[in-house]
Amino acid sequence: MLYSTALTALLALPGASAQLNKLAKAAGLLYFGSATDNGELSDRSYVNILSNTDEFGQLTPGNGQKWQYTEPSRGSFSYSSGDQIASLAASNGQLLRCHTLVWYSQLPSWVSSGSWNSQTLTSVVNTHISNVVGHYKGKCYAWDVVNEALNEDGTYRTNVFYNVLGDSYFALAFKAAAAADPNAKLYYNDYNIENPGSKQAGVVKIVKLVKAAGAKIDGVGMQAHLIVGSTPSQSAMQSYVGAGVTEVAYTELDIRLSSLPSSSSGLAQQANDYGTVTKACLAEKACIGITIWDYTDKYSWIPGVFPGQGDALIYDSNLNKKPAWTTVSSVLAAAATGGGGGTTTTRATTTTMVTSTTTQGGSNPTSCTVVQWGQCGGQGWSGCTVCAAGTTCQVGNPWYSQCL
Numbered sequence: 001m002l003y004s005t006a007l008t009a010l011l012a013l014p015g016a017s018a019q020l021n022k023l024a025k026a027a028g029l030l031y032f033g034s035a036t037d038n039g040e041l042s043d044r045s046y047v048n049i050l051s052n053t054d055e056f057g058q059l060t061p062g063n064g065q066k067w068q069y070t071e072p073s074r075g076s077f078s079y080s081s082g083d084q085i086a087s088l089a090a091s092n093g094q095l096l097r098c099h100t101l102v103w104y105s106q107l108p109s110w111v112s113s114g115s116w117n118s119q120t121l122t123s124v125v126n127t128h129i130s131n132v133v134g135h136y137k138g139k140c141y142a143w144d145v146v147n148e149a150l151n152e153d154g155t156y157r158t159n160v161f162y163n164v165l166g167d168s169y170f171a172l173a174f175k176a177a178a179a180a181d182p183n184a185k186l187y188y189n190d191y192n193i194e195n196p197g198s199k200q201a202g203v204v205k206i207v208k209l210v211k212a213a214g215a216k217i218d219g220v221g222m223q224a225h226l227i228v229g230s231t232p233s234q235s236a237m238q239s240y241v242g243a244g245v246t247e248v249a250y251t252e253l254d255i256r257l258s259s260l261p262s263s264s265s266g267l268a269q270q271a272n273d274y275g276t277v278t279k280a281c282l283a284e285k286a287c288i289g290i291t292i293w294d295y296t297d298k299y300s301w302i303p304g305v306f307p308g309q310g311d312a313l314i315y316d317s318n319l320n321k322k323p324a325w326t327t328v329s330s331v332l333a334a335a336a337t338g339g340g341g342g343t344t345t346t347r348a349t350t351t352t353m354v355t356s357t358t359t360q361g362g363s364n365p366t367s368c369t370v371v372q373w374g375q376c377g378g379q380g381w382s383g384c385t386v387c388a389a390g391t392t393c394q395v396g397n398p399w400y401s402q403c404l
């Protein structure tokens with residue numbers, strides 16, 4: 001069996017079952033990350049998994065950097081919530097995606113209900129961005145500069161910024177962010193833009209608008225708050241690259257079940273959908289990473305906002321890995337080792353790591369070897385169950401056993 005240097009290094013690492021970021025990087029992505037929030041950081045078991053850089057290479061504060069927290073009253077800045085997560089990421093050695101600067105929601109009423117003219121609101125936006133981005137200068141891999149500025153039909157959402165400044169507020173915000181931290185990647189971020197349609201066309205328009213105004217825009221963030229059964233496509237990403245950004249990312253991925261309690265077939269479909277999103281990112285060279293909107297159902301925002309729906313993440317409420325974790329891991333592992341996974345790019349430079357001399361289809365083949373970290377068992381598993389020398393097949397959850 002031949003291994004590339006990169007794969008050899010990957011496999012030489014101590015066998016930990018936590019591995020999504022490690023595999024994502026081996027597959028050519030920059031990170032696999034998670035959002036988190038301040039209230040959860042007192043949960044030790046939760047933080048242990050969150051801080052494992054084999055599992056998560058990037059954090060996003062779920063709330064603490066939003067306007068309502070950073071500038072709750074005019075000219076009065078507070079960074080304690082955002083700083084807590086920025087510090088955690090820094091001490092763990094994780095990238096930080098910073099979120100978000102100009103957004104109609106979680107915006108204090110002094111901004112949304114103020115009586116502004118274009119001059120005064122321009123000053124408010126500039127002051128906010130220069131302070132907040134300045135505070136985090138050098139710490140943010142990326143900033144979501146403008147968030148959710150589009151209606152579903154692709155027209156601009158009515159909000160205080162648009163009402164007073166028209167579409168000029170996009171370039172204003174991107175210019176201010178670039179001035180305050182020239183090295184941060186600057187993103188437009190929105191939901192329901194993972195597939196072609198009116199809203200995706202609206203994003204293309206925004207990217208072109210910002211660039212035409214001479215401002216820097218580096219990326220488009222596809223939030224990807226999806227419902228089980230929906231699947232994103234690569235063509236939306238390609239349209240953003242065509243409009244002039246150099247990178248795209250899935251920034252807030254969760255895939256909710258529309259009715260609870262979840263059934264095993266629902267969880268299986270969810271796993272499949274998570275795999276589809278992962279494959280879509282791997283297939284697009286410009287897609288640099290995937291961030292899930294927290295990693296466990298214990299702390300998901302979904303049930304609070306979409307009553308009766310949920311179980312949207314890849315770990316359950318007891319911090320056990322779900323089938324979706326298994327699928328993401330398998331897709332990343334396949335891409336990392338050149339073993340498939342739907343990729344069409346040349347991200348991974350490694351050679352095949354799993355050998356199997358019998359076809360899969362019901363009975364588990366025996367004349368085969370699963371290398372370290374590969375799947376070797378679990379409900380419905382019909383693949384190889386023999387672990388490579390030095391590793392043993394260990395149960396992760398009912399659906400997934402792994403050679404460790």
Ligand code: XIL
Nearest residue numbers: 062063099100147148223225252301
């Ligand atoms: C959500 C947070 O997760 C919740 O805690 C908060 O109550 C509302 O906002 N799109 C975004 C995120 O850009 O900032 C939102 O986060 C989820 C939707």
